[in-house]
Amino acid sequence: MTQGILIYARNTAFDYARLAKLNLSLIHRNLKLPVAVVTDSTTAKKSDLSGFDHVIIDDTTDTNRRTFDLGHEKLSTAWTNGPRLSAYDSSPFSQTLLIDADYLIFSDQMLKLFEADPEFAVFDHVYDVTAQDRFRSLDLIGPYAIPMRWATVIYFSRNRFAESVFSMMNQIKHNYEYYSYLYRFPKQPYRNDFSLSIALHALSGQITDIKEYLIPWRCLTLSTKDRVIDYDPACGIKYLYEFIDSDSIRCGVGQIANSDLHLMDKMSVLEFYDRIVDSH
Amino acid sequence: MDSADLEKISQSKFELHTVKKNLKEKLSQQLIFVYESSFFKATPEFIAFLSVWDSETIVVEDLHGNPVTVNRQDLLVRSKDCYHRASSEWFSGYSDLKNN
Numbered sequence: 001m002t003q004g005i006l007i008y009a010r011n012t013a014f015d016y017a018r019l020a021k022l023n024l025s026l027i028h029r030n031l032k033l034p035v036a037v038v039t040d041s042t043t044a045k046k047s048d049l050s051g052f053d054h055v056i057i058d059d060t061t062d063t064n065r066r067t068f069d070l071g072h073e074k075l076s077t078a079w080t081n082g083p084r085l086s087a088y089d090s091s092p093f094s095q096t097l098l099i100d101a102d103y104l105i106f107s108d109q110m111l112k113l114f115e116a117d118p119e120f121a122v123f124d125h126v127y128d129v130t131a132q133d134r135f136r137s138l139d140l141i142g143p144y145a146i147p148m149r150w151a152t153v154i155y156f157s158r159n160r161f162a163e164s165v166f167s168m169m170n171q172i173k174h175n176y177e178y179y180s181y182l183y184r185f186p187k188q189p190y191r192n193d194f195s196l197s198i199a200l201h202a203l204s205g206q207i208t209d210i211k212e213y214l215i216p217w218r219c220l221t222l223s224t225k226d227r228v229i230d231y232d233p234a235c236g237i238k239y240l241y242e243f244i245d246s247d248s249i250r251c252g253v254g255q256i257a258n259s260d261l262h263l264m265d266k267m268s269v270l271e272f273y274d275r276i277v278d279s280h
Numbered sequence: 281m282d283s284a285d286l287e288k289i290s291q292s293k294f295e296l297h298t299v300k301k302n303l304k305e306k307l308s309q310q311l312i313f314v315y316e317s318s319f320f321k322a323t324p325e326f327i328a329f330l331s332v333w334d335s336e337t338i339v340v341e342d343l344h345g346n347p348v349t350v351n352r353q354d355l356l357v358r359s360k361d362c363y364h365r366a367s368s369e370w371f372s373g374y375s376d377l378k379n380n
Contacts (some may be wrong), residue, residue: 094352127305131298202371216319216343217309220302245292252291254298257373 003114004053005032008084008264009101010043013077015264018046018273019101024276029246033114036085036092036259058083064190069224079123081192085173088156088166098154103271106236107108110260111217113155120162120213121155122196122203124148127218130241134223141197142184147208149200150219150257151192152262168199180264200267221262228263229253231272233279237261296377299300303373310366315358318342330356349370 005027009020016037024035028051036054039047044243049055062080087098095114099105113121124147126135139148156162172179172195178185185194204210222228222239236257242249263269269276284378311322320326330338330352338352 026371030377112312112314112319116317116319130297131301211344214344216312216321218305221303250291252295252298252300254295254304255301256299259302259309 001096002034002093003095004035004036004091004097005031005105006038006087006091006093006096006098007101008038008081008087010040010080010083010096011047012080015047015270016101016266016271017043017049017253021048021051022270022273022276023099023101023104030105030108031111033097034093036090038087038090039088040080041215056090058086058090058186060086082198084151084192085170085195087154088163093156093179096155098156100152100262101265102269103260105260107258107260108154109217110155117157118155118213119157119159120165120200121215122200123150123153123219124214124215125218126221126262129141129220129222129239129261130226130243130252132241132243133211136219141194142185145208146183146197146201147211151196152217152219154196155215164203165196165199168203170194217261219262220256220259222264224264227265228268228272231275231279233257237263237269274280278280300374300378303370303377306373307366307370308310310369311362312343313358313362315355317349318346318348319344320355320359322366323358324363327356327359330359 007020010263011014011017017037021035024037027033029033036052036056036119037049037052038056038058039049040059041057043055044055057078059081060081064081067074086242087096091098095117097110097113125139128134129195132173140146141148165262169192176195177187177277179194179198183194185197195210198211201208204213204278226239228237229240231236234257235255236259240257241254243252312319313322320340321343333352336352337349338347339347339361340355
């Protein structure tokens with residue numbers, strides 16, 4: 001059995017390749033597992049991808065776009081998330097942990113998934129690290145209340161069920177407008193989270209409270225509006241966040257150490273690239 | 281004290297609360313462990329239950345809601361070890377907060 005991490009990193013306005021490289025260093029340190037990166041030819045030419053155990057080129061076109069609310073500005077850019085649906089076929093591993101490039105591995109927590117080796121596993125809940133519970137409204141999709149399953153982290157091994165989930169996600173992506181009308185969610189931008197949620201719900205027999213395919217802890221997350229303002233090996237990530245206090249918006253500072261973290265503000269964390277990579 | 285001072289105190293308490301909540305979330309994650317391919321959580325209740333039971337094997341529910349037959353003593357040792365490590369780290373994080 002081969003175990004490894006799979007990251008998709010195609011550069012847009014964001015330097016996903018550099019994020020993946022940062023994560024590579026954290027993964028080698030904390031999980032001691034090989035890492036495969038899937039990227040396009042242009043990104044591969046312009047980026048330093050040394051150190052990855054596998055570099056897989058995927059030049060599939062993807063016209064998806066998304067506007068990121070970065071707090072201080074809104075940034076509209078390409079969002080090439082579609083190619084992730086080929087992960088089942090692209091992965092060189094028999095046990096794969098597919099993660100977003102900005103899901104940073106600061107601990108060995110994910111080794112528990114490899115040890116338990118479920119057929120398929122994803123997060124069902126996001127934990128807001130700023131303690132404001134800002135993601136609760138995303139727990140359910142649309143008026144039919146399909147439970148949200150997050151595509152940020154997907155664990156899968158080689159089995160018929162995992163293959164069927166990716167296959168159905170592909171079908172949903174190709175008929176996304178139809179599904180958006182059926183389940184009443186915005187037809188743009190395309191979201192893997194929605195495809196995953198619908199596929200998993202359908203393939204679980206339309207039962208909403210099946211726990212079998214869930215990671216039994218929450219996905220710690222900072223939103224696109226929160227900024228990383230410092231990094232220290234002992235104290236971890238220090239971040240600045242906004243919170244609404246009656247009629248005004250105020251800022252707070254928080255910190256979190258040695259916990260895997262989905263950092264959706266992809267730019268600010270790269271300012272601390274050298275410090276994170278060199279600090280251990 | 282003027283209202284700005286009071287606001288500062290309120291904000292620092294909120295930030296402290298956030299860091300404490302994050303430490304608790306981390307504890308919750310670290311209490312989860314894998315035993316014979318099943319996920320369990322080393323809570324005080326689970327450890328107490330395993331401690332007072334008297335047979336060698338026992339059926340317990342894993343975190344996915346499945347019944348699993350386990351060696352009670354074996355699982356107890358694993359649970360206590362997991363709890364000790366996770367709670368020690370939680371305490372250490374809390375102590376650092378007090379000292380800063």
